[in-house]
Amino acid sequence: MGKAENLALPEIGSHALGTGKLPVDHYVSPQFFELEKKHIFRKSWLLVGRASDLKEPGDYQNFLVDTLGVSVVVVRGRDQQLRAFYNACTHRGSRLVNSSTGNTRALVCSFHGWSFSLDGALINAPDAALFADLDPAQEHLKSISVDVWGGFIFINLAEQPEWTLQQYLMPLGDAFDRYLGNKDWSWSFGWRANFRANWKLLVDAQIEGYHVDMTHRKTIAGTVPGSSTAAYFFPESVGVPCGVSAYRPEDSSRGVQTPLNLLSAKYGATSIYTKPERTFAAEGGEGVLKEDHPLWIFDNYLLFPNIVLFVQKGQIIIQRTLPISADECIWEVDFYHTEKPASFGHIFNMEQGVIQIRDVLSEDLYTAEGIHANFKCGAITHVNLNKQEVPLRAYYNRLLSAVQGGKVKGAP
Amino acid sequence: MSTAIPRPELSALEAHIAAWGLPTTEHRLSKRLSSSMDEVRAFYDAMLPKLPEVIDYLNQFPLDGIPKNDNPLVWATLAMCEVDNAVNKWNRVVLDTGIDIRRMIPKTSFSDRGYE
Ligand code: FES
Ligand SMILES: [Fe+2]
Numbered sequence: 001m002g003k004a005e006n007l008a009l010p011e012i013g014s015h016a017l018g019t020g021k022l023p024v025d026h027y028v029s030p031q032f033f034e035l036e037k038k039h040i041f042r043k044s045w046l047l048v049g050r051a052s053d054l055k056e057p058g059d060y061q062n063f064l065v066d067t068l069g070v071s072v073v074v075v076r077g078r079d080q081q082l083r084a085f086y087n088a089c090t091h092r093g094s095r096l097v098n099s100s101t102g103n104t105r106a107l108v109c110s111f112h113g114w115s116f117s118l119d120g121a122l123i124n125a126p127d128a129a130l131f132a133d134l135d136p137a138q139e140h141l142k143s144i145s146v147d148v149w150g151g152f153i154f155i156n157l158a159e160q161p162e163w164t165l166q167q168y169l170m171p172l173g174d175a176f177d178r179y180l181g182n183k184d185w186s187w188s189f190g191w192r193a194n195f196r197a198n199w200k201l202l203v204d205a206q207i208e209g210y211h212v213d214m215t216h217r218k219t220i221a222g223t224v225p226g227s228s229t230a231a232y233f234f235p236e237s238v239g240v241p242c243g244v245s246a247y248r249p250e251d252s253s254r255g256v257q258t259p260l261n262l263l264s265a266k267y268g269a270t271s272i273y274t275k276p277e278r279t280f281a282a283e284g285g286e287g288v289l290k291e292d293h294p295l296w297i298f299d300n301y302l303l304f305p306n307i308v309l310f311v312q313k314g315q316i317i318i319q320r321t322l323p324i325s326a327d328e329c330i331w332e333v334d335f336y337h338t339e340k341p342a343s344f345g346h347i348f349n350m351e352q353g354v355i356q357i358r359d360v361l362s363e364d365l366y367t368a369e370g371i372h373a374n375f376k377c378g379a380i381t382h383v384n385l386n387k388q389e390v391p392l393r394a395y396y397n398r399l400l401s402a403v404q405g406g407k408v409k410g411a412p
Numbered sequence: 413m414s415t416a417i418p419r420p421e422l423s424a425l426e427a428h429i430a431a432w433g434l435p436t437t438e439h440r441l442s443k444r445l446s447s448s449m450d451e452v453r454a455f456y457d458a459m460l461p462k463l464p465e466v467i468d469y470l471n472q473f474p475l476d477g478i479p480k481n482d483n484p485l486v487w488a489t490l491a492m493c494e495v496d497n498a499v500n501k502w503n504r505v506v507l508d509t510g511i512d513i514r515r516m517i518p519k520t521s522f523s524d525r526g527y528e
Contacts, residue, residue, distance in 0.1 A: 050522050061523045100523050191516035192526065218501055218509050260496040263463060267471070334522050344470035344478060344486065351437065352493040359497060362510030 009247055009295070012209070013231035013387035021382035022396055024375040027198040033326035035403040040305045041068055043402070045147075045154040045161070045168050045239060047307050047320060049074060052151060052183055053101070054082065058118060061101045062087060063155065066330065067323045072144055072155055073097055073107065077118040084146035084155050085120050090139040107141070116141050150180030168239035172301065175287030176311075182284055182338070185316060189354060190334035193365065197372035199306060199329035200399075202321040205364045206300065206308040207391040209244055215367070219360045222255030223248070224297060231387070232290070233394035241398040242391035243301040245290055264352035267345030269314060280313040283338065302391065304398055314338060317357075327372065333361060417472050420465040422485070428455045432491040433484030440487070440494040441513055444505055449498070456499045459492055 026032050048063040060075040071087035073096060085107075087095050094111035097104075106123065107116040115124045120141035128134055145156040147165040150172075154165050169176075195202060205211070209229020213221050228247040234240055249255075269275065274297060275283075288311060290299050298312040310317035316336040323329045335354075341347045374380045385393055422429065432455055434440050444452060466489055470478060478486060498505050507513075517526065 048523075053522060062527075063523070064525060064527070098527070100525055100527060101521065187522045190519035190522065190524075192519055192524075193511070193515045193517060215509070218507060219497065256501060258496050258500040259460060259463075260492055260500075263467070264493070267467070330525075332519070332525075334519065342475060344473065344475065344489075345467055347475070348467055348489060348493070351490045352496070354437070355493045355496070358513060358516065359507055359510060362507065362513050362516065365511045366509060 009228050009250070010230040010245065010293075012227065012229065013390040015387055015390070017233065017235070017390060017393040017397060021384055022393070023382055024380055026396070026399065027200060027372065028326060028376045030326050032403070033323070036305075036323070036399075037068060039403045039405060040399070041065055041157070041323075043156070043158045043162065044305050045156045045163075045165050045303075047152055047303065047318070048072065048155050049153040050151060050187065051082065051148045051153050052186075054153070056103060058103045058105055059101075060097060060104060060107075062097050062099065065157070065322065067325060068157075070157065071095060072157075073141075074146060074153055074155065075104075075107070075118050079119075081119075082146055082148065082153060083119060084144040085141035086144060088142065089114055089116075090122065090141060091125070096141075114139075148181075150177050151182070151185065152180070163238050169303065171234040171237045171240045173287070175284075179284045179288045180311075180316065184283075184338045185336040186338075186340070188335045188337045188350075190332060191358070191361075192330060192332040194324075195329050195331055195365070195368055196327060197329060197368040198326060198375075199321045199323040200395075201368040201371055202319075202329060202331045202365065203302065203306060203308060203395070204392055205368060206319055207242060207244055207302050207395065208389040209246065210386060210388040211364075215363050216360055219356065219363060220255065225249050225254065226388070228295070229388065231390045233390055235394065235397075238398075239304050240301050241304055242394035243290070243299060244391060245299045246297045247293060247295040248297055250295065260352055261356075264349040266349075267343070268341075268349035269353075275313040277313075283314075285313060302395055304395075305402070327376070331365065417469050419469055419482075420462055422462065422466075425458055425462060425488075428458050429484050429488040431455070433486075433488040434491065435483070435487055437490070437494070438514075438518065440491040443491065444494050444498060445514075447505060449503065449505055452495050452498050452505055456492065456495050459488065463489065463492060 049061050054061060054076040057076055057078045060073055063072045063074065072084050073087045074082060074084045076082055087097060089096055089109040091109065091112055091114045094109050096107045096109050113126045114122060117123045120143060122136040122139040125134060145161050147154055149165050149169055208231060209226050212224055212226040224246050228249055230245045233242040289296060298310050300308055300310045303309055306321045308319040318334045320332045321329050341350050432443060434443055466485065470486060
């Protein structure tokens with residue numbers, strides 16, 4: 001790994017998906033948003049949690065798809081199987097769980113006390129004799145498809161998902177599944193925020209490198225130059241339309257290294273969190289990198305429709321965006337690491353990294369609301385995309401194909 | 413095992429440590445945002461020369477063995493991370509090219525959606 005002949009930076013993109021302007025209606029039209037709800041949020045595999053957070057039988061989490069009003073309970077059964085159900089009691093429809101996470105012996109409705117086993121069967125209805133002809137077998141909680149990839153739990157609200165999760169995430173492959181599924185990854189920190197912007201604008205901001213030099217001029221500009229980001233797309237993929245790789249500049253003196261950065265770097269890897277090749281490979285990272293390159297920092301992938309997954313040597317960053325309406329969304333970011341800080345130096349190092357990355361993210365998020373307002377008021381009707389922004393074009397194509405109920409070329 | 417590293421002499425810094433030694437990142441962020449650039453710079457300039465020594469001192473303890481009396485020192489040291497960009501990159505207390513950081517609500521777990 002890390003061969004010297006790889007030093008030439010990769011091409012930054014192509015125009016293979018066309019060069020036309022893209023209309024902006026898809027970000028503001030309520031009609032289009034209805035199509036997204038129906039064809040995207042009800043049919044895509046959605047990332048809802050981490051399997052290792054539901055270790056014990058009875059561990060559950062509650063995942064809300066706000067815009068659909070759908071609440072999903074994902075629960076670990078006594079047989080260790082993960083199951084997902086609509087969070088809806090089959091007596092008169094009350095929600096069964098209200099907290100984000102918890103552990104329970106059974107799913108007990110607090111309206112009249114119907115209780116359901118961890119596999120969704122109705123096991124007790126108080127005073128069952130009061131009902132005319134109650135058949136418990138007919139009152140099973142309504143199931144939702146659930147599967148695990150890379151240690152992350154995904155659900156799919158379709159009655160019959162068109163693709164298995166493995167097929168959906170195909171370009172990422174088994175090496176990824178194993179590496180991300182490594183049980184040592186644990187959640188370190190994260191944030192969420194609400195935005196008055198279409199959900200896709202928060203995704204768009206993370207899948208091109210063209211913005212880096214300008215947007216991040218007061219933070220990381222120079223250390224990750226826009227010219228060192230390679231854009232790519234997977235036209236045959238259903239669930240992973242595109243991605244970006246980022247590299248350090250060949251001239252390592254670019255960017256501002258503050259005394260704090262340099263000091264914190266003595267105690268660990270900070271915002272550009274990178275392990276040596278050998279450590280990375282030993283932790284199962286072999287075969288994960290798209291590029292085998294000494295200046296490589298991260299790959300990111302769009303997991304359609306709403307996840308941007310950053311993979312680094314030693315750090316995973318997941319950004320999730322869920323719509324509330326066409327004009328409002330919730331954005332979340334979560335960090336996973338394989339090590340917990342064990343000394344003050346390491347804490348200091350993490351703090352520096354967390355703050356640096358927080359500030360960078362705040363810049364990424366800054367433009368979305370202004371763009372949305374401009375789209376909405378009609379000031380802008382079309383956008384221009386260059387080679388480096390080709391992932392947005394791939395995203396857009398995938399989006400249109402999804403709302404038209406279209407199959408993806410070459411998909412299983 | 414090398415000999416214990418004594419606590420550095422910090423009497424000139426105690427006022428800064430008291431002012432900036434706040435327990436969470438969010439507290440330290442608020443402190444930066446409500447301070448003047450002169451105050452931020454005074455803290456930074458006073459603390460920076462002592463920082464390597466302070467970190468070496470704190471770093472010698474296991475995490476649960478750091479003397480409780482040193483909590484303000486721990487937090488003030490971490491506050492240096494919070495003022496770093498203000499001093500070295502922006503020359504102002506607010507990053508005016510980003511959203512207000514206070515809109516980013518810290519999560520407690522991957523599944524935390526704030527509807528507990
Ligand atoms: S609605 Fe659940 S027991 Fe009545
Ligand atoms: Fe960015």
